[in-house]
Amino acid sequence: MKIAILGGDGFCGWPTALHLSEQGHEIHIIDNLSRRWIDTELGVQSLTPMDSIQERCRIWHQETGRSLRFHLLDLAKDYERLRQWLAEERPDAIVHFAEQRAAPYSMKSDRHKVYTVNNNVSATHNLLTAMVETGIDAHLVHLGTMGVYGYSSVGAPIPEGYLDVKIDTPEGEKDQEILYPTRPGSVYHMTKSLDQILFQFYAQNDGLRITDLHQGIVWGTHTEQTRRHPQLVNRFDYDGDYGTVLNRFLIQAAIGYPLTVHGTGGQTRAFIHIQDTVRCIELALGEPPAAGDRVRIFNQMTETHRVRDLAEMVAGLTGATVAYLPNPRKEAPENDLIVRNDQFLALGLDPITLRDGLLNEVVEVARKFAHRIDRSRVPAVSAWTKDIAGRVETDPEGRGLKSVS
Amino acid sequence: MKIAILGGDGFCGWPTALHLSEQGHEIHIIDNLSRRWIDTELGVQSLTPMDSIQERCRIWHQETGRSLRFHLLDLAKDYERLRQWLAEERPDAIVHFAEQRAAPYSMKSDRHKVYTVNNNVSATHNLLTAMVETGIDAHLVHLGTMGVYGYSSVGAPIPEGYLDVKIDTPEGEKDQEILYPTRPGSVYHMTKSLDQILFQFYAQNDGLRITDLHQGIVWGTHTEQTRRHPQLVNRFDYDGDYGTVLNRFLIQAAIGYPLTVHGTGGQTRAFIHIQDTVRCIELALGEPPAAGDRVRIFNQMTETHRVRDLAEMVAGLTGATVAYLPNPRKEAPENDLIVRNDQFLALGLDPITLRDGLLNEVVEVARKFAHRIDRSRVPAVSAWTKDIAGRVETDPEGRGLKSVS
Ligand SMILES: NC(=O)c1ccc[n+]([C@@H]2O[C@H](COP(=O)([O-])OP(=O)(O)OC[C@H]3O[C@@H](n4cnc5c(N)ncnc54)[C@H](O)[C@@H]3O)[C@@H](O)[C@H]2O)c1
Ligand SMILES: NC(=O)c1ccc[n+]([C@@H]2O[C@H](COP(=O)([O-])OP(=O)(O)OC[C@H]3O[C@@H](n4cnc5c(N)ncnc54)[C@H](O)[C@@H]3O)[C@@H](O)[C@H]2O)c1
Numbered sequence: 061m062k063i064a065i066l067g068g069d070g071f072c073g074w075p076t077a078l079h080l081s082e083q084g085h086e087i088h089i090i091d092n093l094s095r096r097w098i099d100t101e102l103g104v105q106s107l108t109p110m111d112s113i114q115e116r117c118r119i120w121h122q123e124t125g126r127s128l129r130f131h132l133l134d135l136a137k138d139y140e141r142l143r144q145w146l147a148e149e150r151p152d153a154i155v156h157f158a159e160q161r162a163a164p165y166s167m168k169s170d171r172h173k174v175y176t177v178n179n180n181v182s183a184t185h186n187l188l189t190a191m192v193e194t195g196i197d198a199h200l201v202h203l204g205t206m207g208v209y210g211y212s213s214v215g216a217p218i219p220e221g222y223l224d225v226k227i228d229t230p231e232g233e234k235d236q237e238i239l240y241p242t243r244p245g246s247v248y249h250m251t252k253s254l255d256q257i258l259f260q261f262y263a264q265n266d267g268l269r270i271t272d273l274h275q276g277i278v279w280g281t282h283t284e285q286t287r288r289h290p291q292l293v294n295r296f297d298y299d300g301d302y303g304t305v306l307n308r309f310l311i312q313a314a315i316g317y318p319l320t321v322h323g324t325g326g327q328t329r330a331f332i333h334i335q336d337t338v339r340c341i342e343l344a345l346g347e348p349p350a351a352g353d354r355v356r357i358f359n360q361m362t363e364t365h366r367v368r369d370l371a372e373m374v375a376g377l378t379g380a381t382v383a384y385l386p387n388p389r390k391e392a393p394e395n396d397l398i399v400r401n402d403q404f405l406a407l408g409l410d411p412i413t414l415r416d417g418l419l420n421e422v423v424e425v426a427r428k429f430a431h432r433i434d435r436s437r438v439p440a441v442s443a444w445t446k447d448i449a450g451r452v453e454t455d456p457e458g459r460g461l462k463s464v465s
Numbered sequence: 466m467k468i469a470i471l472g473g474d475g476f477c478g479w480p481t482a483l484h485l486s487e488q489g490h491e492i493h494i495i496d497n498l499s500r501r502w503i504d505t506e507l508g509v510q511s512l513t514p515m516d517s518i519q520e521r522c523r524i525w526h527q528e529t530g531r532s533l534r535f536h537l538l539d540l541a542k543d544y545e546r547l548r549q550w551l552a553e554e555r556p557d558a559i560v561h562f563a564e565q566r567a568a569p570y571s572m573k574s575d576r577h578k579v580y581t582v583n584n585n586v587s588a589t590h591n592l593l594t595a596m597v598e599t600g601i602d603a604h605l606v607h608l609g610t611m612g613v614y615g616y617s618s619v620g621a622p623i624p625e626g627y628l629d630v631k632i633d634t635p636e637g638e639k640d641q642e643i644l645y646p647t648r649p650g651s652v653y654h655m656t657k658s659l660d661q662i663l664f665q666f667y668a669q670n671d672g673l674r675i676t677d678l679h680q681g682i683v684w685g686t687h688t689e690q691t692r693r694h695p696q697l698v699n700r701f702d703y704d705g706d707y708g709t710v711l712n713r714f715l716i717q718a719a720i721g722y723p724l725t726v727h728g729t730g731g732q733t734r735a736f737i738h739i740q741d742t743v744r745c746i747e748l749a750l751g752e753p754p755a756a757g758d759r760v761r762i763f764n765q766m767t768e769t770h771r772v773r774d775l776a777e778m779v780a781g782l783t784g785a786t787v788a789y790l791p792n793p794r795k796e797a798p799e800n801d802l803i804v805r806n807d808q809f810l811a812l813g814l815d816p817i818t819l820r821d822g823l824l825n826e827v828v829e830v831a832r833k834f835a836h837r838i839d840r841s842r843v844p845a846v847s848a849w850t851k852d853i854a855g856r857v858e859t860d861p862e863g864r865g866l867k868s869v870s
Pocket of ligand 2: 471472473474475476477478495496497498499500501538539540541542561562563564565566584588608609610611680681682683684709
């Protein structure tokens with residue numbers, strides 16, 4: 061197949077491009093490199109030394125003889141070029157990773173909120189419109205997030221996108237299947253809820269074939285392909301904006317800091333290893349919906365954990381201690397999260413668990429690159445509201461947040 | 466109160482500005498005049514001769530001694546100026562009409578789809594972000610549409626925004642109240658579904674006080690205030706993009722053309738008179754939610770009719786005939802629509818009905834300005850999909866659509 065990987069320079073996109081290239085597909089990476097620019101804006105960098113996308117593509121070719129074609133294109137701003145590119149290349153499938161993906165970054169300031177909404181909505185909508193306009197019959201696979209469900213469940217396991225409900229009508233109770241009611245907890249997550257509605261409309265009105273993957277937090281760094289050469293290494297974000305909770309624990313452990321848990325650590329989150337992410341995308345590509353079908357939604361996660369249990373797990377492996385800090389997010393202090401992922405399991409996904417894979421991350425990534433850590437960048441500092449911002453401040457030693465009082 | 470009317474140069478915004486000004490409020494109109502530019506793009510004009518916004522404000526002052534302040538500002542593109550304006554003026558209430566509002570225009574081409582999404586999402590989101598950033602405590606009243614509900618009802622009357630459902634959980638059936646599941650039928654309507662999610666988030670995260678009015682199709686031209694002087698007249702759109710079904714029937718009748726009904730005319734729509742629109746906004750402004758409340762949603766409509774019954778009503782008043790044409794929209798050929806509007810009725814709304822007000826429109830507007838009608842502009846020509854576009858074409862005499870073949 062000819063496959064376009066939008067956002068193929070990113071943390072999930074790059075290993076996906078390699079994985080699908082290795083399987084013999086013709087891969088085109090489209091990216092505006094905005095994520096690299098954000099590194100510059102924030103004054104942070106990947107823990108793993110990351111080469112330019114052009115250099116990475118060159119190394120892949122050198123190692124495997126396979127080509128990756130890179131196209132510098134802003135999906136949100138270059139609608140005309142996007143449409144032209146699709147009309148000329150007519151890919152069979154499109155995997156869409158190209159969005160601003162950090163919740164804390166999306167809450168940093170009004171400018172960051174506006175950027176996140178404009179970038180993500182326009183990228184997704186431009187793509188959908190261009191697909192209709194060019195009349196290509198590509199299968200679109202989009203990366204959504206578990207966060208669209210919100211983290212306060214209705215008490216039942218979260219189904220894969222659609223919820224069965226009963227409604228009272230004059231003719232008695234009626235069964236209805238609806239999109240799971242969305243309750244996003246940040247501007248970033250909100251954009252994924254908006255995406256859902258865009259997909260619903262374009263599948264229904266134009267018969268676009270769309271799969272939406274509601275993904276958990278991705279952990280792990282290496283995949284089979286990125287291990288092949290040091291310059292193929294994946295990015296590893298550990299800063300307070302882009303570093304997910306697990307990555308920040310690993311880094312804190314590596315530099316001998318206490319692991320900073322926000323609030324009670326009772327927040328439950330869903331996780332998946334990067335190797336399983338690329339496998340899931342392969343599986344989803346193999347199961348395209350038919351034209352006229354509703355959007356196919358998979359929950360792309362393999363296990364759930366409470367944040368404080370994660371901290372204990374990392375502490376157990378590394379000897380680190382755990383520190384409880386005020387929470388900069390507006391969220392319930394504790395939540396349950398039971399998620400169905402039957403579809404990927406039925407397709408043969410065999411998950412890598414945190415219990416099995418975490419030590420590897422400690423040794424092969426966190427300790428190995430510990431000399432590159434900028435400790436002042438580890439704490440999360442974006443507050444969700446002005447009220448919260450007034451109540452917390454960054455510890456001067458850069459170890460995390462503390463309450464103002 | 467100091468009230469900002471965003472989109473105050475438009476069909477609903479202008480009479481609202483006058484109505485609230487007459488009640489003694491301090492009115493600021495913000496508009497980028499894009500609607501006038503779209504008239505230019507389409508080569509159409511309001512049936513009623515419409516003066517510049519500056520001239521209209523001057524006449525209002527001359528007639529009443531009251532001031533209207535006009536600010537040329539693009540909500541979608543001038544975020545910084547918007548924020549600054551809010552920080553300086555600190556309005557008590559904001560009425561937000563400023564979106565691209567025609568479904569056929571939103572479906573005209575890829576460029577129009579992209580414009581509609583970018584304009585409407587950015588306008589609404591910029592406003593919300595700016596309200597949070599400036600910390601003003603204004604009540605935001607937004608104009609949504611009945612179309613967010615979609616037109617295939619679940620069999621029960623459409624409630625005011627929120628639906629009670631029952632969900633199976635391991636502990637038995639649970640009651641839950643959710644946002645009515647959205648099924649927009651055009652890109653325009655889709656943007657109003659996106660708005661809903663933006664409102665939900667900002668009410669929940671930042672405690673913004675928001676009222677969303679799900680409005681039916683507005684008919685009628687004059688209000689008490691616009692009648693005061695010929696130069697205060699409201700706009701009247703009758704072209705295939707912006708003219709709503711009733712306006713186009715009135716114009717077809719005035720020029721002796723058959724009334725063009727799409728499909729079977731079995732589509733049921735909700736309606737409200739412009740005088741009731743301005744009254745509803747007054748009522749909504751008087752009932753602000755408290756900070757922390759969920760978004761307050763009203764259904765702002767007073768009656769429903771099938772399109773073919775509307776055609777018969779206009780035919781009965783004017784002697785026109787009715788012609789059935791192919792439908793350029795992708796929609797169910799027939800639908801029921803039963804809508805609750807108890808909240809506005811309880812607040813004292815006393816609706817003007819089509820039965821009572823329609824003759825007035827025929828005589829005072831359609832016949833009076835018939836000499837200004839450009840008949841080639843009456844037919845609706847935007848097709849919802851490429852398939853449909855291939856099956857219909859515009860009748861060469863400009864009387865409507867006909868099937869190809
Ligand atoms: N990483 C996770 O834990 C995680 C979890 C759930 C969902 N996701 C989703 O998966 C996708 C990929 O995430 P990631 O971690 O790889 O993020 P990332 O930031 O590393 O990669 C995103 C890539 O998209 C590019 N991009 C952004 N906007 C663009 C635009 N307008 N035009 C062209 N390119 C653009 C960026 O330059 C970047 O290379 C995102 O949509 C994200 O929301 C990620
Ligand atoms: N007219 C109806 O029948 C009807 C029915 C239901 C809902 N509504 C809603 O009511 C609102 C007003 O409708 P209307 O009929 O008065 O439409 P309109 O097009 O006559 O008025 C909208 C006004 O907003 C302005 N505007 C648009 N984008 C802007 C931007 N980015 N910045 C500043 N100004 C901008 C336009 O110039 C115009 O003056 C719309 O949101 C519409 O969706 C209207």
